[in-house]
Amino acid sequence: MASESFNESTTFEIGGDLTINRLGFGAMRITGDEIIGPPEDEQAAKEVVRRATEIGVDFFDTADSYGPGVSERLLGEALESGDDVVVASKAGLLRHRNGDWLPHGDPDYLKNQVLCSLDRLQTDSIDLYQYHRPDPETDFEASVHAFAEMKDAGQIDHVGLSNVSVEQLETAMDIVDIATVQNEYNVGNRDDEDVLQACEENGIGFIPWGPMYAIDEDDVADVLEDVAETRDATSRQVALAWLLHHSDVTLPIPGTSSVEHLESNVAASQLSLTDDDLAALNDIDPQN
16 A cells, blocks of 8 residues: 655755745736736736735746746736745846747846836845846856845845756856756656756756646546545646755646636645655656
């Protein structure tokens, strides 16, 4: 008979001093359609954020490119000064109205964007500011140095990276302390397992974006549904619970514009998976 298993810790210390509950909230979806412009109902979007704080979410992830600017602004308006939360944002990715996401790591641009982020988030210092994506047209080290200078100036407390390789992570670590890495990762896509392992070895938080991207793929969906049925849960909840079980440094940030989906996602942090459940999920071949 399989024993019940659960992640060793439900909290994580970002940068060694910001303690958060490991299941956070990704604020990309509180914008308009296609992540462009404002949502139809801004008050409803802010109510989702407020509800998240009420049910224990204390880690919010956004970016200057979500909207662009809309997600940061709405978070700044929804969160109150007394909220004990950690807010992470990103810079270095342009959002065009034709749908493209374009890397832009010019140091001067990044230094301007942090000023915009500070204003929209209504704060004097951003808890965690992440380089959204390396720019092939800009020297990677120059971009990271810009974030180091923001930290030295007191504009940000911690530096994070996103969409990077192990080599890029190691390069950045020689320039400034790296608190988190945010790469695509889920039960059906583990291409960046080596990056996750590097984060584990260095005590760096790993923020898996796209935690639900693979749940509808046939081989993945079948296993998730089987486990969900035995646990009286949804496939989405099982996918999130697997991420929390898989490593103590994973910090999933499922996003939604619905209070109902928010509450369902947060409930996944209380879902225990058995050793047999984990074995079945771990055996999913992401290459198929």
